[in-house]
Amino acid sequence: MKYAFFPGCVSKGACPELYQSVMQVYPRLGIELAEMTTASCTGAGVLQEKDPRLGDALNARTFALAEQQGLPIMTICSTCQGVMSQANHRLTTRPHYLQEMNDLLREEGLTYRGTTTIKHFLWILLEDVGEETLRQHITRPLSGLRAAPFYGCYIQRPTDALEFDRNPDRGKSLERIIEILGAEVVDFPGKTRCCGFPILTINEKNSLAMVATHTRDAQSHGADIMVTPCPLCHLNLDGMQTNAARQEQTSIDLPILHLPQLLGLAMGLDIKSLGLNRNLISPKSALSKIGVGL
Amino acid sequence: MHTTLRIRRFNPEHDHPSSYYQEYDLEIDPSDSVLDGLIKIRETIDDSLTLRCSCRGAICGSCGMRINGHATLACKTKMISMASEGETIQVEPMNNMPVIKDLVTDMAPFWAKIRQIQPWLQPQGLPPTAEYTASPESMNHLSGVMSCIMCGVCVSDCTVLEVDKTFVGPAALAKAYRFVADPRDAATSQRLNFLNQPSGMWDCTRCMECIQVCPKGVGPMDRIMALRAKGLAKKVPSTCGSRHAEVFTDIIKHKGILDEPMLAIRTFGLKNIGRLLAMIPMVLQSLLKGKVPPLGPLHRPIPGIQHIQRLFKQVRITR
Ligand code: SF4
Ligand code: SF4
Ligand code: SF4
Ligand code: SF4
Ligand code: FES
Numbered sequence A: 001m002k003y004a005f006f007p008g009c010v011s012k013g014a015c016p017e018l019y020q021s022v023m024q025v026y027p028r029l030g031i032e033l034a035e036m037t038t039a040s041c042t043g044a045g046v047l048q049e050k051d052p053r054l055g056d057a058l059n060a061r062t063f064a065l066a067e068q069q070g071l072p073i074m075t076i077c078s079t080c081q082g083v084m085s086q087a088n089h090r091l092t093t094r095p096h097y098l099q100e101m102n103d104l105l106r107e108e109g110l111t112y113r114g115t116t117t118i119k120h121f122l123w124i125l126l127e128d129v130g131e132e133t134l135r136q137h138i139t140r141p142l143s144g145l146r147a148a149p150f151y152g153c154y155i156q157r158p159t160d161a162l163e164f165d166r167n168p169d170r171g172k173s174l175e176r177i178i179e180i181l182g183a184e185v186v187d188f189p190g191k192t193r194c195c196g197f198p199i200l201t202i203n204e205k206n207s208l209a210m211v212a213t214h215t216r217d218a219q220s221h222g223a224d225i226m227v228t229p230c231p232l233c234h235l236n237l238d239g240m241q242t243n244a245a246r247q248e249q250t251s252i253d254l255p256i257l258h259l260p261q262l263l264g265l266a267m268g269l270d271i272k273s274l275g276l277n278r279n280l281i282s283p284k285s286a287l288s289k290i291g292v293g294l
Numbered sequence B: 001m002h003t004t005l006r007i008r009r010f011n012p013e014h015d016h017p018s019s020y021y022q023e024y025d026l027e028i029d030p031s032d033s034v035l036d037g038l039i040k041i042r043e044t045i046d047d048s049l050t051l052r053c054s055c056r057g058a059i060c061g062s063c064g065m066r067i068n069g070h071a072t073l074a075c076k077t078k079m080i081s082m083a084s085e086g087e088t089i090q091v092e093p094m095n096n097m098p099v100i101k102d103l104v105t106d107m108a109p110f111w112a113k114i115r116q117i118q119p120w121l122q123p124q125g126l127p128p129t130a131e132y133t134a135s136p137e138s139m140n141h142l143s144g145v146m147s148c149i150m151c152g153v154c155v156s157d158c159t160v161l162e163v164d165k166t167f168v169g170p171a172a173l174a175k176a177y178r179f180v181a182d183p184r185d186a187a188t189s190q191r192l193n194f195l196n197q198p199s200g201m202w203d204c205t206r207c208m209e210c211i212q213v214c215p216k217g218v219g220p221m222d223r224i225m226a227l228r229a230k231g232l233a234k235k236v237p238s239t240c241g242s243r244h245a246e247v248f249t250d251i252i253k254h255k256g257i258l259d260e261p262m263l264a265i266r267t268f269g270l271k272n273i274g275r276l277l278a279m280i281p282m283v284l285q286s287l288l289k290g291k292v293p294p295l296g297p298l299h300r301p302i303p304g305i306q307h308i309q310r311l312f313k314q315v316r317i318t319r
Helices: A016-029 A052-069 A078-093 A095-108 A121-129 A131-137 A168-180 A204-220 A231-239 A241-247 A259-266 A284-288 B034-044 B108-116 B136-146 B159-163 B170-180 B188-195 B209-213 B220-233 B240-255 B260-268 B270-278 B280-288 B305-318
Strands: A002-006 A032-035 A073-075 A118-120 A146-149 A225-228 A256-258 B002-009 B020-027 B064-067 B070-073 B088-092 B099-101
Touching (some): A016 A121, A016 A259, A052 A073, A052 A078, A073 A078, A078 A095, A078 A118, A095 B305, A121 A168, A121 A259, A131 A168, A146 A168, A168 A259, A204 A231, A204 B159, A225 A231, A231 A241, A231 A256, B002 B034, B108 B170, B136 B170, B170 B220, B220 B240, B240 B260, B240 B305, B260 B270, B270 B280
Parallel strands (some): A002 A032, A002 A073, A146 A225, B002 B088
Antiparallel strands (some): B064 B070
């Protein structure tokens, strides 16, 4: 199981604990990674506001680089996954467009034939590593911990680009992982909604209202923690939670864990090595429920 | 096939009106639509159930409602796609609009927003002797967005409308694009300037709910992104939204990877120094927690950045 690893800007920037925790868990699961150091940002949907063809050209280049290595791409960010899946969908369903993009790549000696698959770490855990192997690595089942899933938009929609028709279980993958790790799934209405991050700089009030709604809802449904496969969601739900609670005149205190942090916990890994001390909303009291100190 | 429809009811004529759920067991044909099921309930079990429909063929747009948590047209949704034998299907009125009775919502706010964007052609100069003509390509480009049936399904599931009723919303923004991209319309700049204001095109979160639920493939969010691109190309007055897109693009062009501190500083700019200062506590807290990126807060350009820069240049030339 070898992948071209696309870490994404945020795990290399504002969420270093995500990168750190992935590095801890992947080798133990029989995964091999070759990090794509020369690939650019996906554009995050923002570059695409300026010029959609520009975003597709950059992504076609990334896909061609992975194709050259003969490896599928692994992402660890819902947004990277979604933006790349959509680009790949356009490129592989419109031969003329692919040709047009290949014309742009020619000077670098690259061509994209349309064979690269792009998979989020979340899907890899279930579809490639498999439930049985995962279970073998659980040394500290998270029983007693109540975890609310938060997907982020780009790993849920649009379903055609994300190939939900061929992989219908992807829509419930986070719940499945939580169960396998031994924690209890806390269902709440906002799990597939938007965290509001993309409008944080544009309409802070609306953005914070979204953070408050989802974290408060999850907490009132009994969640001890929330887990997300998207570092951008993490930035808003963890980083802005205090401001959001203040704006909505309420109190919320819900730790937000990156998916590999939750996985690492169940694998018995050390708290510091998973970067759990770096989360802004402290997971201390939640961790005490599984007998772990921070 | 046997199924249960769990329907959210609301009767404004009750003494203390509040919504509640009511379940109906139903024997149905697997090929029945949810609308067929609802009509069957009304005709054979409970004639007080109120719903709205007309064409029953996904044309009139009147049967929008939420089925198993997402808005859709009831006449276009087969029961069998929603539940297996014996399972329950949940039916509720659309979100983000007032409920009149049971599954019928008030579309007045929806139409007010459509009116807001002046949904009519505004050509300039003397009228032509025959018709206003446009190239087949330009009309072809618009055919997708012109297939909107004004059902309100996208508005029902819009994330922003959930927290802010003033947002123009996906249907009206898609309709605005229909005129902005029409070569016969001469009000492009006024339209874009109007949409550049708060509650306009920059307020969308890009959550894609509207793309996912639209029964006609209009792709409202894609039209919103196209409006933003047109706005940037036409140099609408700078706002946090437009600066965010410009600065983001510029950072990727120079580094290939995003620099969050740089993005924030340049997006807010000196004009919004208050917003920057307001971020200081969060930044300090992050530093205290050791949340410092492995490469330092500002990234160096990625290896191979010259290829990224060449793509930026080439895409611009071939546009
Ligand atoms: S998180 Fe966003 S900005 Fe970062 S790599 Fe992914 S798409 Fe790019
Ligand atoms: S929830 Fe918000 S930040 Fe997260 S992926 Fe979706 S749009 Fe992005
Ligand atoms: S993409 Fe934008 S317009 Fe569409 S539902 Fe989401 S916030 Fe609303
Ligand atoms: S864009 Fe689609 S969902 Fe929205 S009103 Fe038009 S047809 Fe309905
Ligand atoms: S009844 Fe006309 S669209 Fe459903």
